[in-house]
Amino acid sequence: MKKLAEWVEEEIKRSPFLMESLKEGLINISALARKIQKEVEKNMGKPVQASAIIMAINRLPVQVGQKTESDLFRYISKLGDVRVRSNIVDYTFVQSGTIVHAQTSLLVRAAELPKSFHSFSQGVTETTILVDEQLENDLIQIFKNEKCIEKERDLTVLTFLLPSENRVLYGFYYFILREFAWNGINLVEIISTSNEFTLVVATKDLDTSFKVLSSLRKG
Numbered sequence: 117m118k119k120l121a122e123w124v125e126e127e128i129k130r131s132p133f134l135m136e137s138l139k140e141g142l143i144n145i146s147a148l149a150r151k152i153q154k155e156v157e158k159n160m161g162k163p164v165q166a167s168a169i170i171m172a173i174n175r176l177p178v179q180v181g182q183k184t185e186s187d188l189f190r191y192i193s194k195l196g197d198v199r200v201r202s203n204i205v206d207y208t209f210v211q212s213g214t215i216v217h218a219q220t221s222l223l224v225r226a227a228e229l230p231k232s233f234h235s236f237s238q239g240v241t242e243t244t245i246l247v248d249e250q251l252e253n254d255l256i257q258i259f260k261n262e263k264c265i266e267k268e269r270d271l272t273v274l275t276f277l278l279p280s281e282n283r284v285l286y287g288f289y290y291f292i293l294r295e296f297a298w299n300g301i302n303l304v305e306i307i308s309t310s311n312e313f314t315l316v317v318a319t320k321d322l323d324t325s326f327k328v329l330s331s332l333r334k335g
Contacts, residue, residue: 118159118160120156120160120164120168120169120172121172121175121176123156123159123160124152124156124169124172124173124176125172125176125177126159127152127155127156128152128173128176134148135176138173138176145170145173145174146166146170148173149166149167149169149170149173150166152169153166153169156169188288188291191279191288192288192291192292192332192333195276195277195278195279195333197277198274198275198276198326198329199273199274199275199277200272200273200274200275200322201233201248201272201273201275202272202273202319202322203248203249203270204233204246204247204248204271204272204273204316205246205247205248205249205252205267205268205269205271206244206245206246206266206267206268206269206271206304206305206316207244207245207246207247207255207259207264207266207267208242208243208244208245208264208265208266208267209242209243209244209245209259209262209263209264209265210241210242210262210263210265211238211239211240211241211242211243212262212263214261214262215243215259215262218258218259218261218262219236219243219245221258222234222245222247222251222254222255222258222259225251225254225258226251229250229251231250232247232248232250232251233246233247233248233250233251233273234246234247234248234251235247235273235307235314237305237307242265244266244305245259246271246273246305246307246316268304270318270319270320271304271316271317271318271319272316272317272318272319272322272325273314273315273316274314274315274316274317274325274329275312275313275314276312276313276314277311277312278311278312278313288313289308289313291332292313292315292332293306295328295331295332296315296325296328299324299327299328300324301317301321301324301325301328302317302318302321303315303316303317304316304317304318
């Protein structure tokens with residue numbers, strides 16, 4: 117039969133990054149004990165005092181959660197060079213029955229400018245298009261009959277080429293996004309494909325973004 121400490125450890129392990137926050141002193145242990153108390157009592161089949169759960173949390177071995185963290189550090193160290201594209205503009209249009217035709221026309225124009233940059237993100241009610249300044253005038257002309265609801269300039273695109281194991285290692289996106297948030301960097305857009313991860317930031321945040329990435333790679 118499992119002991120209290122084992123049940124508590126099992127609950128903590130349900131959230132791999134909870135232990136990380138505990139080690140850094142970012143979690144209120146009393147509040148956490150109360151949060152998991154009912155589940156621990158259910159598993160043990162009897163009432164358990166919150167104070168006992170607090171003691172069990174404080175006695176958790178340091179190794180709990182470290183494997184996930186070390187896997188992430190090893191993964192991030194394998195990232196290739198970051199590809200940077202500057203002078204990017206971001207347009208968001210209301211979804212319409214004609215917007216696909218406009219996208220097709222823009223793609224045809226982009227094919228004539230092989231060094232240009234473009235990216236489409238289609239949602240349920242809107243479509244966001246990122247282009248460099250080389251394509252902006254074409255976009256304005258081609259989409260002149262579409263309703264633009266948002267526009268942002270002076271952006272930079274950071275694209276990561278991901279190792280193949282990105283499909284099976286969870287937590288990577290959390291790890292990156294957490295560092296950007298903690299450093300006060302606003303992410304204008306996030307674009308993801310199977311083996312690429314792209315962040316769009318304001319150009320004024322570019323230097324800080326590189327510092328964050330350098331820090332992550334060094335573990």
